[in-house]
Amino acid sequence: MEEKPKKPRIQLDRKSWISAATEVIAEEGISGLRIEVLAKRLKVTKGSFYWHFSDRHALLLAVLEQWKEGRIRDIIKQTHARPGEEQSQIFHVIEVYSASRNRRGMMIELAVRDWARRDQQAADVVAQVDSVRLRCARELFLACGVPMDEASSRCMLLYAYVFGTSLMVFDDFDGNIERFKQDIAELIARSPSCSQPSLQSA
Amino acid sequence: MEEKPKKPRIQLDRKSWISAATEVIAEEGISGLRIEVLAKRLKVTKGSFYWHFSDRHALLLAVLEQWKEGRIRDIIKQTHARPGEEQSQIFHVIEVYSASRNRRGMMIELAVRDWARRDQQAADVVAQVDSVRLRCARELFLACGVPMDEASSRCMLLYAYVFGTSLMVFDDFDGNIERFKQDIAELIARSPSCSQPSLQSA
DNA sequence: ACGGATACATACGGTAGCGTATGGAGACGG
DNA sequence: CCGTCTCCATACGCTACCGTATGTATCCGT
Numbered sequence: 001m002e003e004k005p006k007k008p009r010i011q012l013d014r015k016s017w018i019s020a021a022t023e024v025i026a027e028e029g030i031s032g033l034r035i036e037v038l039a040k041r042l043k044v045t046k047g048s049f050y051w052h053f054s055d056r057h058a059l060l061l062a063v064l065e066q067w068k069e070g071r072i073r074d075i076i077k078q079t080h081a082r083p084g085e086e087q088s089q090i091f092h093v094i095e096v097y098s099a100s101r102n103r104r105g106m107m108i109e110l111a112v113r114d115w116a117r118r119d120q121q122a123a124d125v126v127a128q129v130d131s132v133r134l135r136c137a138r139e140l141f142l143a144c145g146v147p148m149d150e151a152s153s154r155c156m157l158l159y160a161y162v163f164g165t166s167l168m169v170f171d172d173f174d175g176n177i178e179r180f181k182q183d184i185a186e187l188i189a190r191s192p193s194c195s196q197p198s199l200q201s202a
Numbered sequence: 203m204e205e206k207p208k209k210p211r212i213q214l215d216r217k218s219w220i221s222a223a224t225e226v227i228a229e230e231g232i233s234g235l236r237i238e239v240l241a242k243r244l245k246v247t248k249g250s251f252y253w254h255f256s257d258r259h260a261l262l263l264a265v266l267e268q269w270k271e272g273r274i275r276d277i278i279k280q281t282h283a284r285p286g287e288e289q290s291q292i293f294h295v296i297e298v299y300s301a302s303r304n305r306r307g308m309m310i311e312l313a314v315r316d317w318a319r320r321d322q323q324a325a326d327v328v329a330q331v332d333s334v335r336l337r338c339a340r341e342l343f344l345a346c347g348v349p350m351d352e353a354s355s356r357c358m359l360l361y362a363y364v365f366g367t368s369l370m371v372f373d374d375f376d377g378n379i380e381r382f383k384q385d386i387a388e389l390i391a392r393s394p395s396c397s398q399p400s401l402q403s404a
Numbered sequence: 405a406c407g408g409a410t411a412c413a414t415a416c417g418g419t420a421g422c423g424t425a426t427g428g429a430g431a432c433g434g
Numbered sequence: 435c436c437g438t439c440t441c442c443a444t445a446c447g448c449t450a451c452c453g454t455a456t457g458t459a460t461c462c463g464t
Contacts, residue, residue: 012441029316031233036421048442050423107319113369114231114316117309123371131374153382156372157363157389164366167315169325170358172333180355187359187389213411238451249413252453 012042014052018062025063026107030115033060064125067112071129079136086143090189093137094158098181099166106166113163133159146191158188214244216254220264227265228309232317235262266327269314273331281338288345292391295339296360300383301368308368315365335361348393360390 020042024033035056039046053059078096081089099106116122134155141151161184170177222244226235237258241248255261280298283291301308318324336357343353363386372379 028320029233031231034421035423044441045443046422047444051441055423056421110316110319110369114312116371117312118230127371127374130371134372134375149378149382150385152376152378153385153389156367156370156375156379156382157386160363160366160370160386161359162362162366163369164362164364165358167312167365167369168358168362169318169329169332170336172329173336173358174354176351176354177358180351180358183352183355184359184362187355236451237453246411247413248452250411253411257453258451 012044012048012052014062016042017049017052017059018066021059021063022067022108025111026104029111030060035059061121064112064122067108068125068129072132075129075133075136079140081140081143083143086140087189090137090140090144090158091185093140094162094185094188097159097162109163110166130159141191144191146193150191150193154188154191161188214246214250214254216264218244219251219254219261220268223261223265224269224310227313228306231313232262237261263323266314266324269310270327270331274334277331277335277338281342283342283345285345288342289391292339292342292346292360293387295342296364296387296390299361299364311365312368332361343393346393348395352393352395356390356393363390 017038020038021033024038024041033056035046035049039049042048049059053062078093079089095101097106112122113126116126134152137155137158138151141154142148146154165181174180219240222240223235226240226243235258237248237251241251244250251261255264280295281291297303299308314324315328318328336354339357339360340353343356344350348356367383376382
């Protein structure tokens, strides 16, 4: 017992607070984020928080900023396709954004979007993220040979669908939900003017 | 001045509280519903509230119940089509659920669904509403001659799309959003196996 | 007109959370 | 060894709510 664990003096930085806050937001939503509760999670008191941040709002803005950057980085990664694989990359995007595959990410997404409905700053960030996502996804459709207008509407439908799906409860509807979701992905991703036939058609 | 307006003795009933609460929820979300604030809106004190309701939760459940009944009544109305007009009725459903056409209704919808993400009772109600909506919309597709599986996936896509759209911000994307939305409606509503040609195709 | 029921108002205790003020321990350079 | 800077703990005041207890005005039947 030579090394007595005399209070490991856990050092927290801004980043720790932001990621912990993001976690709480995923679980409880924006309005569920309480400084004192968050401090308890991190085994410190709010004295620590108010040293790193001016107030609660500053933390929220930091969360928002970090979310924006992460989402933009991610979408650029997810929509990067080797030439000739754009079609399957579209299916990949749909898959990645399905609530079942990435529950935590979708919870944050929905929390931020709910926030954005009543906060202009959040709305601005969501607008920026949506803009990048739509343009990136449109590039994939364009690369498949889909004409501009159709590519635009397809990528709008794609994102509206993935977010909308995560808002709904299909349980009571039918047992074949997963199969229907595949059909929907086909409908969204495949275009009559698409040069590449679907790789996933049965 | 024979009739002095000496405090008109505004009588409130449960229904008034429920509809006022629904209004606040549309604006502020579930977590923004405060009894004392709500009472101020109604020009009474919370003494009145606690006469009509046991507590805040009882009001929320009443709101939920009323929302459920209203939504089910509405969807049955909206999906009733005269024979031969099922196709245009599908377009009508999409139109009615567009955020721009019914902003208030969509705000409530999103608030309830956000609530349902963390509350089982709300989730159950949403599940019931979704179930009825999906079945009603599916009937329309079936009546158009669309086979069962495809009708199922189409109506799932339809609702996921309308709710997802109201979560997104398309402003920075393109100036032709409304046209794209029409194209999307066409894509959702028209099926290769549909017996009725689109009435809205340019 | 009078007693009860109805539909509130008023007042109170209690909690949760925000932000501030101030104290104090540990690292660190000189 | 001492002062300073960092990072956090403690203690405090304040507000917004929730729910309860109790008072009170209005209505209503008999």
